[in-house]
Amino acid sequence: MKTKKWIAITxxxxxxxxxxxxxxxxxxxxxxxxxxxxxxxxxxPWTGKITVWxxxxxxxxxxxxxHWLEAKTAEFEAAHPGVKIExxxxxxxxxxxxxxxxxxxxxWPDIAPVDISGGAVSINHIKQGVIEPMDEYLTKDEWxxxxxxxxxxxxxxxxxxxxxxxxxxxxxxxxxxxxKERGVDPPKDGRWTYEEFVEKMKQLTFDRDGDGQxxxxxxxxxxxxxxxxxxxxLYMDGARPLSEDLNxxxxxxxxxxxxxxxxxxxxxxHKLAPPEMGGNDVGGTWKAWAASDQRMVAVEPWATWAIASxxxxxxxxxxxxAEYPIGDSGKPITIGGVGGWVMFHEENDGKKKMVAExxxxxxxxxxxxxxxxxxxxxxxxxxxxxxxxxxxNPQMAQAMNMAEQAVMLPRHPDWKKIDEAIQTQLQLVLNxxxxxxxxLKAARGPVExxxxxxx
Amino acid sequence: xxxxxxxxxxKIKYLLKDIWKNRVYYLFLAxxxxxxxxxxxxxxxxxxxxxxxxxxxxxxxxxxxxxFIKVLNSEVFYVALWNTFKYTVFTVPVHVVIAxxxxxxxxxLGKIAxxxxxxxxxxxxxxxxxxxxxxxxxxxxxxxxxxxxxxxxFGIPPVDWLGQSATxxxxxxxxxxxxxxxxxxxxxxxxxxxxxxxxxxxxxxDGAGPFQRWYRITxxxxxxxTLYLVMISTxxxxxxxxxxxxxxxxxxxxxxxxxVHLIYKTAFRDYEFGVASAQAMILFIIILFFSVIQYRxxxxxxx
Numbered sequence: 001m002k003t004k005k006w007i008a009i010t011x012x013x014x015x016x017x018x019x020x021x022x023x024x025x026x027x028x029x030x031x032x033x034x035x036x037x038x039x040x041x042x043x044x045p046w047t048g049k050i051t052v053w054x055x056x057x058x059x060x061x062x063x064x065x066x067h068w069l070e071a072k073t074a075e076f077e078a079a080h081p082g083v084k085i086e087x088x089x090x091x092x093x094x095x096x097x098x099x100x101x102x103x104x105x106x107x108w109p110d111i112a113p114v115d116i117s118g119g120a121v122s123i124n125h126i127k128q129g130v131i132e133p134m135d136e137y138l139t140k141d142e143w144x145x146x147x148x149x150x151x152x153x154x155x156x157x158x159x160x161x162x163x164x165x166x167x168x169x170x171x172x173x174x175x176x177x178x179x180k181e182r183g184v185d186p187p188k189d190g191r192w193t194y195e196e197f198v199e200k201m202k203q204l205t206f207d208r209d210g211d212g213q214x215x216x217x218x219x220x221x222x223x224x225x226x227x228x229x230x231x232x233x234l235y236m237d238g239a240r241p242l243s244e245d246l247n248x249x250x251x252x253x254x255x256x257x258x259x260x261x262x263x264x265x266x267x268x269x270h271k272l273a274p275p276e277m278g279g280n281d282v283g284g285t286w287k288a289w290a291a292s293d294q295r296m297v298a299v300e301p302w303a304t305w306a307i308a309s310x311x312x313x314x315x316x317x318x319x320x321x322a323e324y325p326i327g328d329s330g331k332p333i334t335i336g337g338v339g340g341w342v343m344f345h346e347e348n349d350g351k352k353k354m355v356a357e358x359x360x361x362x363x364x365x366x367x368x369x370x371x372x373x374x375x376x377x378x379x380x381x382x383x384x385x386x387x388x389x390x391x392x393n394p395q396m397a398q399a400m401n402m403a404e405q406a407v408m409l410p411r412h413p414d415w416k417k418i419d420e421a422i423q424t425q426l427q428l429v430l431n432x433x434x435x436x437x438x439x440l441k442a443a444r445g446p447v448e449x450x451x452x453x454x455x
Numbered sequence: 456x457x458x459x460x461x462x463x464x465x466k467i468k469y470l471l472k473d474i475w476k477n478r479v480y481y482l483f484l485a486x487x488x489x490x491x492x493x494x495x496x497x498x499x500x501x502x503x504x505x506x507x508x509x510x511x512x513x514x515x516x517x518x519x520x521x522x523f524i525k526v527l528n529s530e531v532f533y534v535a536l537w538n539t540f541k542y543t544v545f546t547v548p549v550h551v552v553i554a555x556x557x558x559x560x561x562x563x564l565g566k567i568a569x570x571x572x573x574x575x576x577x578x579x580x581x582x583x584x585x586x587x588x589x590x591x592x593x594x595x596x597x598x599x600x601x602x603x604x605x606x607x608x609f610g611i612p613p614v615d616w617l618g619q620s621a622t623x624x625x626x627x628x629x630x631x632x633x634x635x636x637x638x639x640x641x642x643x644x645x646x647x648x649x650x651x652x653x654x655x656x657x658x659x660x661d662g663a664g665p666f667q668r669w670y671r672i673t674x675x676x677x678x679x680x681t682l683y684l685v686m687i688s689t690x691x692x693x694x695x696x697x698x699x700x701x702x703x704x705x706x707x708x709x710x711x712x713x714x715v716h717l718i719y720k721t722a723f724r725d726y727e728f729g730v731a732s733a734q735a736m737i738l739f740i741i742i743l744f745f746s747v748i749q750y751r752x753x754x755x756x757x758x
Contacts, residue, residue: 100723103512124726128512224704276597279618280706284596416724427707431618446530 046350047082050358053099053112055092058308058374068370069362076361083354103130108344110355111362114162115339116153116411123413126156132343133159137356145365150380153338153408162342163363166377168304169334169406170229171399172322175289178204178216178298190322190398191332194236194262197325201272204298218272220288220297223430224280225423226416228335228409229301233263234426235335235407236327241422241447242410247455249447251422252440259327260436264429278430290315303337307395308376321398323405336406338380372396378403414450421446502732510728522733532734534709535717536741538624542713543692546631551684553632554639555677559669561640562647573641580637588701591630592617595702617703620710627698627711639684646680647673682753686746693742714738 052073056065064070066089073085088109090098095112099121102108108130114121125131134154135143143151143160150164172190179186184203187196201218208215221230239256242249250256267273274297276284289300290310295317301324310317323332341359346352361367368384371377378400379385390397412418425439434442474481506522508515526532561572579587594601595616603613616626650673658668696715699705705712705720714734722731 097723100726103726104510104728106512122726125512130512224706274598275613275615276618279597279615280704281592414725420720424706424708428620431615431620431707433620433707 045080045082046348046354047080048351049084049086050111050351050355051086051088051109052358053088053090053095053109055090055095055113057371068374072362072367073358076358080354080357085358103344110344110346110351111341111359112344113165113339114342115168115337116162116342121342122416123156123411126161127413130345131161132345132352133161134163134343134356134359135160137353138163138360142360145381145383147380147382149336149406149408150338150340153411154340154342156411162340163359164338164340164380165363165368166339166371166375167380167403167406168337168339168377169399169402170232170301170303170324170336171307171334171402172299172301172324173289173306173310173317174320174322175295175298176318176320178295182206186320187322190320192322192325194325194327198266198270198272201266201299202270205272214274215296217274217277217297219266219299220273220277220285221301222280222282222285223278223423223426224282225420227282227423229303230263230278230426232301232324232334233327234259235333236262236325236329238327238329240407240410241418242412242451246410246412247451249444249451251447252437252444255328256440257436260426260429260440262327264436267430268432278427280427290317292316304378304396304399305376307399311393311395319395321395321402323402332402332405333407334402334405336403336408338408339377340380412451413454417450418447421450502735505729506732506736508729510726515729518729522729523737525730526733526737531709531712531717532714535712535714538709538711539693539695539713539715541624542628542631542695543689545628546692547685547688549632550636550688551639551681554636554643554684555681557635558640558643558647559673562644569644573644576635576640577637579634584697585701587634588630588698591698592702594630595626618707620707623703623707623710627695627702630698630702631692631695636688639688642680642684643677646677650676678753682750685749685753689745689749690742693738693745 052069054066054069057068059065060067066087069087073087077083077085099108099112099114103121103125112121116123121131146164147167150167151160154160154162154164174186176186182203184200187200192200204216204218205214206216207213223230234251234256237255237259239251239253239259241251241256264278267275267277274288279285285297285300286302286306288294288297290306299322307321309315310319324334326332341362343352343355343359346355363381365379365381365383365387368379368381369387369389372379372384372389376396378396379389385400390400409415410418422440422443425434425443428434429436429439505515507517507519509518509521557572557576561569561576564572593599597603597613597615597618600613600616602616606613614622616622654672654676655668658672663671694715695713696719699711699713699716700719703711705716715738718731718734718738721727721734
């Protein structure tokens with residue numbers, strides 16, 4: 001009697017466990033069928049849940065900033081019965097921390113938007129196998145449609161770890177009302193030399209109400225690890241932080257020192273920048289240029305998102321986009337970034353195929369065109385750029401032209417540490433505590449210490 | 456040796472019997488213990504183990520004391536340690552003294568006035584530090600800030616409080632000092648209410664004045680509360696973080712870098728959980744060291 005009871009309990013438990021496991025869509029396997037000759041004839045597509053993390057993008061009439069992804073995932077679900085997509089809304093500012101915590105807890109999403117150079121996911125994650133290579137999921141022709149520098153950003157050790165969906169650059173935003181107020185001509189075609197830039201910024205620095213205090217400054221920016229608005233100034237004379245092979249620190253050579261001096265001179269010699277220039281107040285710097293009750297800085301450098309932002313009702317500004325001033329290198333330069341979708345580690349091949357399918361769907365030519373038109377980024381696909389998304393947006397078109405000048409940040413696995421070692425020194429130059437020579441030399445020690453670990 | 460085994464098993468038997476006998480109490484304790492085990496004990500033990508490993512998502516490797524050596528060889532760690540120490544030394548005593556003074560002033564008041572001041576001074580404690588830091592960021596704003604506005608009354612030029620190495624940490628210390636120590640006031644008020652009136656009456660009869668009564672009776676009777684406050688304030692100060700990440704992010708340079716901010720960056724920016732755990736263990740030892748010293752110094756005549 002007792003034995004029977006135990007058999008019954010065991011059978012019941014097995015049944016319950018089996019039902020639960022079968023219900024877990026995540027683990028459902030692809031089924032392959034073969035015909036009499038042994039050839040593979042059918043493959044049942046994977047079904048289950050895919051988790052997608054995304055940040056807020058452009059709003060619809062209901063102020064829903066996730067409407068684009070919601071619509072796209074609904075279309076994908078309809079085309080792939082049995083696939084359910086869960087969208088997790090993550091503010092962009094929290095994305096790096098949340099992804100890092102999720103990775104540490106092995107609770108990562110299936111897909112997330114990641115700028116490999118932006119800090120959310122690093123080369124170390126790729127080395128650890130957290131990110132899946134995407135090479136096999138797109139054809140050679142499909143990969144050929146992406147800009148080479150966009151693909152390069154996601155390439156490590158010969159494999160591509162993500163599908164680029166946007167390119168961003170940093171550009172100078174000029175408040176044209178202030179230019180007009182002072183009778184200063186904006187640079188022709190948005191191009192100027194450093195000397196021309198200084199001259200115009202001087203004219204734009206003025207005391208409006210005659211109280212002896214400067215009310216409007218020509219230029220301002222901020223310095224903070226992980227932010228690169230000021231960095232094209234440091235590149236203007238041809239300097240780069242690391243050697244090509246990423247083994248040497250090169251940011252204390254004369255070209256770097258002269259470039260940093262040119263940047264700090266704007267504040268301390270030419271006095272055309274406010275005393276808070278070079279601080280860490282990102283929001284305050286933006287408001288000083290864009291807020292309608294401030295507008296106390298005529299020119300600020302920003303990443304591409306700011307162009308779209310300055311075209312919204314909240315920050316509506318009469319502005320134009322210009323290049324960074326040309327230094328001794330003789331050509332304009334800017335810092336670029338690449339955004340894209342990455343697939344996180346997954347054991348199930350069927351699911352990997354489905355996730356890759358979704359990434360492809362979200363990164364199609366049409367979607368990149370839509371994203372460019374509405375979200376203020378440049379397409380990473382040539383075919384999307386050829387559709388001319390900025391035909392009615394000259395500011396974005398001007399910025400897109402600058403993409404050719406874009407230099408990507410060094411792709412060192414410990415770039416974030418190197419960046420901090422340099423940027424903390426830059427802060428001390430722009431608050432007047434160190435000279436450019438002292439600061440860039442002081443960064444050598446900690447940077448070399450990091451580089452030596454990889455030799 | 457032979458007697459040890461039955462003795463041990465007897466002990467376990469007795470323990471189990473005791474648990475069964477008091478099962479209702481243990482049942483009530485269980486939820487808290489489960490939460491404590493899951494969210495405090497296990498993470499602490501795991502962090503301790505991690506401190507000796509190089510973290511990797513798919514399997515960490517044992518590196519012995521390498522993480523500790525790495526931490527102790529890092530210049531930034533010592534800068535952060537010094538800044539944290541400076542912050543603690545200046546904020547803890549001032550906080551405790553302010554709490555004591557305010558409690559002393561509030562205690563003799565009527566019930567309604569006492570309730571009002573209790574609530575008013577406790578309010579910042581329930582307000583998010585993020586909000587407080589944002590307000591103070593505005594107070595220190597170079598152009599629109601309240602501080603520079605006051606300075607302008609005396610013809611003093613504005614100061615970039617958070618942008619200069621010489622002033623940034625002090626600005627954060629001042630902010631912490633000027634945030635009312637709500638917990639301290641409440642605890643002191645509760646402790647003052649427990650001091651028997653007879654002590655004050657006897658002192659009065661002996662001719663002791665108000666200050667003497669406060670100095671000779673109130674202060675010594677508050678010593679256990681003071682010890683508790685000093686200890687929890689020291690622990691809290693060594694863990695200063697929100698103000699730093701909200702106001703300076705450790706800058707300019709490393710002028711306001713603190714230990715917990717450094718641990719946060721090492722773990723969540725550099726993804727070096729092993730090194731971050733080693734930093735956390737060192738911080739734990741430092742806090743333990745100071746807590747023991749404080750306990751020894753302040754608790755001697757109350758044991």
